[in-house]
Amino acid sequence: MTFEPESLGQSRSDLAEATRSERKRAGFTQTRLARLCRMSQTKISNIESGKLTPTIVDVELILEAVGADSPVAANILSLARTANTEWQDHWSSRRRGLDKKQNELARLEAVTTEFRFFLPTMITGLLATPDYVRASLARNTGDMSKTVAKKLERQQILMDPSKYFTFLLTEQAVRWPLASPIAMAMQLDRLASVSRIPNVRLGVIPLGMVGPIVETPLSVFTVYDRRLVQVETHTGALVLRDQRDVTEYRDDFERYESYAIFGDECRELLSEWAMIFTRQRK
Numbered sequence: 664m665t666f667e668p669e670s671l672g673q674s675r676s677d678l679a680e681a682t683r684s685e686r687k688r689a690g691f692t693q694t695r696l697a698r699l700c701r702m703s704q705t706k707i708s709n710i711e712s713g714k715l716t717p718t719i720v721d722v723e724l725i726l727e728a729v730g731a732d733s734p735v736a737a738n739i740l741s742l743a744r745t746a747n748t749e750w751q752d753h754w755s756s757r758r759r760g761l762d763k764k765q766n767e768l769a770r771l772e773a774v775t776t777e778f779r780f781f782l783p784t785m786i787t788g789l790l791a792t793p794d795y796v797r798a799s800l801a802r803n804t805g806d807m808s809k810t811v812a813k814k815l816e817r818q819q820i821l822m823d824p825s826k827y828f829t830f831l832l833t834e835q836a837v838r839w840p841l842a843s844p845i846a847m848a849m850q851l852d853r854l855a856s857v858s859r860i861p862n863v864r865l866g867v868i869p870l871g872m873v874g875p876i877v878e879t880p881l882s883v884f885t886v887y888d889r890r891l892v893q894v895e896t897h898t899g900a901l902v903l904r905d906q907r908d909v910t911e912y913r914d915d916f917e918r919y920e921s922y923a924i925f926g927d928e929c930r931e932l933l934s935e936w937a938m939i940f941t942r943q944r945k
Contacts, residue, residue, distance in 0.1 A: 674745040679713035681739045682725055686711070689729035699728040716746050719905050744905055752899035765813030771887060772820050779886040779916045782832045785839060787883075788814040789821060790830060790865075792853050794846035821860055829864040830857075831916070831923050837867055838936055844943040851937035855930045866923030867932055886912055 686696050686707075693711070697704040702721070709715035710725075717725070722743040726736045772778075780787055786795060796814050800807045820826060837854070840847055858865035883895040892912045894901045903909065924932065 674742050675716055676713050678717070678722075678739065678742040678746045679711055681735075681742060682717075682722070683711040685726070685729045685731050685735065685739070691729060696725065696728055700724040716904070717743060719743050719747065719907065747904040749902035749904075750899060751902065765810060765817060769813075769817050769820075772817065772826075775887040775890070776826055777888050778826065778828045779913070780828070780830045781884050781916055781919060782830065782836045783881070784833075784883060785836050785841060786832065786850065786854070787830070787885075789818055789828075790854060790857055792846065792850045794842050795850045798842040798846070821857065821863060824862055827862050829866075829916075829920070831866050831868060831919055833868045834870045837933070840940075844940040848937040848940040851933045851940070855933045855937075858926075858930060858933075864925060865929065866920065866925040867929050868919065868923045869932065884912055884916075886916060889913075 686693070689696075691699075693707045694704045696702075697707045700707070700721075702724075706715065707725075710717045710721070719740065722740060726739060731739065780789075785799065788796060788799075791799065791814065793811065793815060796811050797807070800810060803810075821828065832854075837851065838847075842850065854865060857863055885893045886909065887893070889906070889909055890904070892903045892909050894903065894912075903912075923929075
């Protein structure tokens with residue numbers, strides 16, 4: 664599927680209008696449609712007013728209930744898929760303030776129970792030391808102190824026993840010298856420490872293990888429960904809520920996870936790599 668980022672908001676209003684028109688064409692009240700779809704009348708009303716973005720499954724149920732023609736159904740499903748996709752560009756985030764983005768992430772993390780982080784290029788903020796965080800923001804202009812503080816503040820969520828985290832990092836991500844050698848050695852020690860938190864699984868995919876993987880991972884992505892996936896690119900982040908997308912990324916994650924090293928063996932690797940950085944500073 665291709666789309667223009669600026670069209671996403673319009674697709675939501677188009678979807679609301681299209682579902683409302685199909686219900687009226689079928690001669691159904693909202694109450695009758697809700698009963699046929701096993702939804703509440705309030706949910707149908709919110710979908711038709713654009714207050715709620717329905718899932719693909721919701722739309723499929725509505726289209727089946729109203730008996731929509733195939734071409735019409737295909738068009739409405741296309742609108743639904745686009746409406747479940749969100750583009751967050753870096754330029755907008757910078758204009759609003761990167762610390763605001765940290766607040767948005769904190770709100771999402773607060774309502775999520777199970778996290779899956781795939782990190783092929785660098786270490787995520789939840790795992791980062793202060794020096795690593797500052798190095799990761801070095802390209803940004805202006806005062807980054809609030810953003811650094813927010814990133815570090817978010818790390819407290821790792822200690823919440825009601826939440827479960829799996830972090831998969833490639834060897835490239837772990838060993839990429841983003842900061843000074845001593846800072847990198849401390850960062851790897853931090854990874855080893857976090858890996859001992861009971862509700863955290865932290866694994867590394869060594870370079871020697873990537874051969875059997877058919878599809879090469881290209882982007883950082885995070886799966887939040889079965890709710891959504893955030894895929895990061897060089898210029899922004901794509902947020903996918905379509906359950907087919909979420910399932911696909913969960914399956915990808917499980918495949919990459921099968922090649923990762925966890926526990927004591929992972930910590931031994933991290934220790935070896937930390938020692939290499941330590942020797943570099945001498």
